Amino acid sequence: MDENGNDGNGQVKRGLKARHVSMIALGGCIGTGLFVASGSAISQAGPLGALTAYFFMGMMVYFLMTSLGEMATNMPISGSFAAYSAKYVDPALGFAMGWNYWFNWAITVAVDISTAALVMAFWLPNIPQWIWSAIALVIILSINAMSVRAFGETEFWMSLIKVVTIIIFLGVGCLTIFGIMGGHFIGLRNFSIKQAPFVGGFPAILSVFVVAGFSFQGTELVGITAGESQDPQHSVPKAINEVFWRIILFYILTIFVIAAIIPYTSHSLLGSSTTDIAISPFTLVFQRAGLAAAASIMNAVILTSVISSANSGMYASTRMLYSLSNSGYAPKRFGKTAANGIPYYALIATTVVSLLTFISSIAGPKIYMWLVAASGLTGFIAWFGIAISHYRFRRAFVKQGHDLKELKYHAKLFPFGPILCLILCILVIVGQNPSAFMHFDWTQILVTYISVPLVLVLYFGYKLKKHTKIIPLEKVDISPSHEEEDLSKLNDN
Structure with a gap:
């Protein structure tokens, strides 16, 4: 380790194995949104309405x-996100994307440790919730x-718990639909009751x-892990190629089973966007x-999911702050790494922001609401x-x-994929x-859309200060050989 606290070259270490990257890509898209909030989707749009929305969103995520x-x-x-935006579009966009993403996950960590306390209250309601949040952090x-x-x-292991839970759920669900479990045959009758299968139309x-x-x-976490994967040219494409089938299996089939067994008119589904397990x-x-x-079983699984989300959030935000530092967008101190390759200053800064956000949830609920x-x-x-x-x-x-053959991995159906995503x-x-x-509810507009003007302020503020321009296509640096610290040179252009 040198005098600055780096491990010899100031870089994070490539310690993630292929199975880690693959499971992180899978675990990133399985969380409380599927375990808890999926029911509200069915109650809003009906069985096929929810399936349609999840299918198109899943297709977008795949591309x-x-x-x-x-x-x-x-x-x-x-x-990687800030670096790609800076190299291929505009350094100002890299600055805005990086700080946007870091802020998002730093706040999410605080939200998740608060949620972990709510989940623990299911078993131990008399213990103060801040104790569980502190333990989780x-x-x-x-x-x-x-x-x-x-x-x-x-x-890997927390994602495996979620995967096994869903597989068991799908098995139990299919047996219930056919009446083998639960005592009576259900079939697809809930797809045709009242306004089903589509409810509420396009809105x-x-x-x-x-x-x-x-x-x-959270699926995009695989891009964050690329810099610490032992073999990114192999592990990243493998993880991404598996995402499509996993989305079909773990989302489309799950929504189908829930919609088949529980009618969209169920009052339980209407409340399933809450944290009530x-x-x-x-x-x-x-x-x-x-x-x-x-x-009790699902409470344990959801607790695992919440801790997994907070763990990923801490990792993602720390690595983004590290990348911002090496790109010249944040103080150099955040680019320092310890002997084990961990950017410890970035980790401490992220922890402090998460802790302050969590404290605001106790001391100032309004401040917490605006941060979220x-x-x-x-x-x-x-x-x-x-x-x-x-x-x-x-x-x-x-x-x-x-020649496109030079690329180690080819994105599918270009330019349809990125255009559909946009x-x-x-x-x-x-x-x-x-x-x-x-x-014209301006309070609700501001609460809902405040992140959009914040990103625009970051983008145009940096652009005006550094006089950056959108990089012409013929001058875009597409070389794979440049290390991320070279990105700071873009700030001088």
Whole structure:
């Protein structure tokens, strides 16, 4: 280790194995959005309405992942989104995307440790919730401080728990549909009751796009891990190629089973967007099948999911701050690494922000609400940045006379993929709360959309200060050989 605390070259270590990357890609898209909020999607849009929304959102996420895979295998770096936006579009966009993503996950860690306390209250309601939140934060900080392999192993096993739960759920659900469990045949009759299979038309499907979009957020973590993967040219494409089938299996089939067993008119589904584990659609299906301990089992799984989300959030935000430092967008101190390859200053800074956000949830609920609102759309904004970066990367690659065979991984159906992602991201962002505009409710508009002007302020503020311009395609640096610290040179252009 040198005098600055680096491990010899100031770089994070490539400690993630292929199985870690694969499971992180899978675990990133399985969370409380599927375990708890999926029921509200069915109640809003009906069985086929929810399936339609999840299918199109899943297709968008798949194309987004292939776009990310093409760039990540060409230039595998830790905290890649800001770097790709800076290299392929505009340094100002890299600055805005990076700080946007870091802020999003730093706030999400605080939200998740608060949620972990709510989940623990299911078993131990008399213990103060802040104690459970403090324990969760210490556990997450410890895992991220040890090594990237410790993070990878933890995520592997927590993701495996979620995967096994869904597989068991699908098996129990199918047996229940055919009457083998639960005592009577259900079939597809819930697909045709009242207004089913479609309820509420396109506006309802659009509202479910929002729910589905939040459910899928986290899949882009595989791009963050590329810089610490032992073999990114192999592990990243493998993980991404598996995402499509996993989305079909773990989302489409899950929504189908829930919709078949529980009618969209069920009052339990209407409340399933809350943290009440007793009305999780998974719990309801297990109870229909006659499993008495369903609530406790699902509570344990959801606790695992929440801890996994916070763990991933701490990792993602730390690596993004590290990347911002090496790109010249954040103080150099955050780019220092310890002997084990962990960017400890970035980890401490992220922990402090998460802790302050959590404290505000106790001392100042209004401040906490605004912080959470400010991070609400940042995931979709990050996806927008990935899509436009890939579109520009591929166009620059061809314009500069390169053969696509030179790429280690090819994104599917270019340019359809990134264009579809751009359109759906804009649609979801605009469709967050259209009724607020209809009623000119400026408070709701600000709470819902505050992350959009924040990103615009970051983008144009940096642009005006550094006088950056959108990089012409013929001058875009598509070389895979440049390390991420070279990105700071873009600030001088």
